[in-house]
Amino acid sequence: MHISLDGRRDLAGQIYRQLRAAILEGRLRPEDALPPTRELARHLSVARNTVSVAYDRLMGEGYLTGRAGSGTFVSSAGAPAHTVTPGSALRPRPLWASIVPWPDRDNTDVRYDFRVGVPDTELFPHESWRRLLAREEPVHGYGNPAGHAGLRAAIARHIGVSRAVRTGPGDIVVTSGIQQALDLICRVMLEPGDRIAVEDPGYPPAQLLFQSLGAEVVRVPVDEEGLCVDALPDDARVVYVTPSHQFPLGVPMSLRRRTALLDWARRNQALIIEDDYDTEFRYGGRPIEPLQNLDSSGHVVYVGSFSKVMLPSLRIGFLVAPAPLRRALRAAKYVSDWAAPMAAQAALARFIDEGLLARHIRRMRREYQARHELLTTSLPAGLTLIPCSAGLHVTALADEDPAPAVARMRAEGVGIMTLAECSRSASARPGLVFGYGAVTQEGIARGLDQVRACLAR
Numbered sequence: 001m002h003i004s005l006d007g008r009r010d011l012a013g014q015i016y017r018q019l020r021a022a023i024l025e026g027r028l029r030p031e032d033a034l035p036p037t038r039e040l041a042r043h044l045s046v047a048r049n050t051v052s053v054a055y056d057r058l059m060g061e062g063y064l065t066g067r068a069g070s071g072t073f074v075s076s077a078g079a080p081a082h083t084v085t086p087g088s089a090l091r092p093r094p095l096w097a098s099i100v101p102w103p104d105r106d107n108t109d110v111r112y113d114f115r116v117g118v119p120d121t122e123l124f125p126h127e128s129w130r131r132l133l134a135r136e137e138p139v140h141g142y143g144n145p146a147g148h149a150g151l152r153a154a155i156a157r158h159i160g161v162s163r164a165v166r167t168g169p170g171d172i173v174v175t176s177g178i179q180q181a182l183d184l185i186c187r188v189m190l191e192p193g194d195r196i197a198v199e200d201p202g203y204p205p206a207q208l209l210f211q212s213l214g215a216e217v218v219r220v221p222v223d224e225e226g227l228c229v230d231a232l233p234d235d236a237r238v239v240y241v242t243p244s245h246q247f248p249l250g251v252p253m254s255l256r257r258r259t260a261l262l263d264w265a266r267r268n269q270a271l272i273i274e275d276d277y278d279t280e281f282r283y284g285g286r287p288i289e290p291l292q293n294l295d296s297s298g299h300v301v302y303v304g305s306f307s308k309v310m311l312p313s314l315r316i317g318f319l320v321a322p323a324p325l326r327r328a329l330r331a332a333k334y335v336s337d338w339a340a341p342m343a344a345q346a347a348l349a350r351f352i353d354e355g356l357l358a359r360h361i362r363r364m365r366r367e368y369q370a371r372h373e374l375l376t377t378s379l380p381a382g383l384t385l386i387p388c389s390a391g392l393h394v395t396a397l398a399d400e401d402p403a404p405a406v407a408r409m410r411a412e413g414v415g416i417m418t419l420a421e422c423s424r425s426a427s428a429r430p431g432l433v434f435g436y437g438a439v440t441q442e443g444i445a446r447g448l449d450q451v452r453a454c455l456a457r
Contacts, residue, residue, distance in 0.1 A: 001035055003044060011046050015054035023063050023074055030076040034064065037072075099208050111413035112447025116248065116393045116435035119308045123364060128356055132347040139342040145334040147174025147318070148345035154352040155318050162358075163276060164293050165302055167320045173329050174318050176340050178275060181303040181319040182206055182240070183213070184332040188325060189238050189271055190215050197232050197239040201423035203247045203275070206240055219424055222246060226253030229260040234268050242277040244288040248395050248422045248433045250388030252288045262291065265299040272300045278391035280309050280361050283369040285389045298322035306348065308392060308437065309361055316340055316348060368392060371436040374444050380452035383432065392437035395419060398430040406432070408454040414447055 003018050005011055022028040034040075037055060041048040055072055058064040065075045146152065152172040159165040175181040190196060192214030198207050200219035210217050220231045220239075227241050241261070243253035253261070265272050274291045292302040305317035321329045333339070351357050376385055376394055383396035397419075406418055419431030432451075436444060 001040065001043075003040075005044060005046070011044075012050045012053035012057075015040075015044070015046075015051060016057050019054065019058060020061075020063060023058075028074050030074050032074045034072045034074070095212060099212065109413055110415035112443050112450060113415045113438040114417075114434045114436065114447060115415040115438065116417060116433055117308065117312075118435060118438035119310075119312065119392065120364070120367070120437055120440075121311055123367065124311055125356065125360060129347065129351065132350045133343060135350070136343045136346045139346075143339040143342045143345075145173075145339050146330045147172065147340065148342055148349060150349035150353075151316075151345040152318075154349040158352050158357065159302075159304065159320075163279065163287075163290055165290060165320060166293060167302075171320050171323075171326065172318055173321055173333055174316065174340055174345060175303075175333065176315045176337065177307055177317040178303050178305045179205060179209060179317075180336070181305075181317050182209055182273065184329055184336060185271070185273055185301055185303075185319065185325075186210060186213050186215065186238065187332045187336075188328045194238075195233060195236045197236040199227055199241060199246065200425055201248055201419060201428065202240075203242065203277075204422060206275075207424075210240075221425075222249060222251070224251055226251055226257045227261065229257055229264055232261075232264055236268070236270055238271045238273060239265070240273045240275065241291075242275045243291055244279045245277050245388075245390045247275075247277050248393065248417075248419065249386055250391060250393070250395055251386065252390075255289075258289075258291055258294060262295055262297075262299065266297050270299065274300050274302050276302060276304050278308060278393075281365050281368050281392060282390040283365070283372055292320060298324065301325070309357070309364070310348075310351075314344065314348070316344065368437065371439070371441055371444060374441055375434055375436050375448070378445070378448050380448065380455055382455055386431075393433055393435040395431055395433045398432060401430045402432055402455070405451075405454045405457070408457060409451055412450050412454065414450050414454070416451070 003015055005014050019028070019034075034055070035043070037048050037051040041051045044051070055064060059066060062075055064072055066072050149169065151174055152169040155172050155174075156167050156169050160167060173181075173184070175184065186196070186209070190213060193216060195216045195218050196210050197218045197220050198210070199222050201222065202219070207217055218233055218236060221228050226243060226246055232239060239261070241253070243258060245252065261272060264270070272291060276290055279288070290302060292300045299322070301322065302320040303317065306314055307317070319329065372394070379385055379396055382399045386395045386397065388394050402418055403420070406416060409416055417433045419433060420428045422433070439447060
């Protein structure tokens with residue numbers, strides 16, 4: 001406990017005032033234990049009686065309470081409400097007033113969780129993961145900014161086999177999720193005011209990140225073939241796409257469009273960020289070849305994450321860097337946070353190499369496919385499904401604006417998102433986005449009953 005004493009006068013009063021301020025400002029909470037008087041006196045180099053006087057005064061005013069044989073505690077009954085210290089004249093950039101974390105992951109009132117991007121953590125092999133973590137020796141030092149060598153090799157093998165990505169360990173930079181991968185790429189590629197093209201509708205957190213870095217975000221429409229390449233501005237330095245499973249519509253980018261996008265990037269010396277979103281969970285049709293595999297000129301950065309196939313709290317992602325950007329991206333990782341936790345990286349490398357990741361994905365694919373089929377065959381009247389055979393969500397177009405009904409759904413404990421929440425276009429199509437990663441089959445059936453009732457009102 002930090003207490004600063006000035007001189008030798010009124011020491012008990014100084015201790016009293018600083019402890020009282022800590023209680024009033026909420027730094028000491030109700031039921032927090034205070035140090036014994038002897039211990040605090042030794043720490044402050046004062047007489048024990050000096051501390052006792054301060055404690056007695058706080059007890060007399062109701063701030064502290066003493067318990068025989070247990071010690072001294074902040075009072076729970078009489079603790080004053082937390083007071084806010086007046087702020088200074090400092091103000092953030094105006095941009096930050098408009099940025100709100102998306103979506104609300106901390107809402108505990110959700111009974112039927114159709115929110116997107118949330119996997120079923122109950123089915124994760126926690127025991128196997130704990131065993132791997134326990135086997136790791138403590139890591140001394142910060143580690144390589146590009147990531148644990150074993151994990152980079154494991155990722156290169158994994159995506160080389162599962163997605164035909166052409167890469168080696170030297171191309172991989174391990175990141176704290178996809179969001180940091182995007183941040184590093186934009187730090188390396190964009191100056192303030194440069195233009196970056198994104199899909200509309202698209203992934204809002206990525207767009208907010210690009211804006212926060214000072215880039216001009218250009219929204220490009222998406223149709224049944226994916227991003228409309230003809231609408232891309234020639235002066236865009238970067239384009240961010242989800243070609244294998246577009247977020248949120250779920251449509252794959254056609255081969256014609258993928259070829260056109262690569263041609264556009266070569267012609268304009270621009271970079272494509274390929275977010276291979278949710279491709280581990282495909283339930284039908286042929287796998288979609290990644291842009292990175294088709295790219296022959298080094299204009300694609302491939303990014304991925306283990307958040308949805310494993311645990312969101314793991315916060316480990318990666319990017320595959322083209323040779324000209326490799327050194328700069330490693331340097332950007334170094335100045336950003338140096339390195340992700342090495343013990344978790346080493347455990348993840350073993351998780352991949354021992355076949356546990358592939359086994360977990362196969363198991364989850366079967367479960368998610370059952371949820372996908374139940375959801376897509378049970379949608380309420382007035383909703384038209386956009387065909388989709390992959391991922392952890394589906395989107396349905398609505399006959400009319402569903403926003404009023406969604407407000408009722410959320411009040412009834414249904415966590416759900418509208419299609420308009422993924423678009424800044426005034427002509428955004430009305431629709432609903434249903435995630436099914438975190439809701440059981442029984443929950444899907446009951447949740448859809450609530451959705452149906454709210455739409456009918």
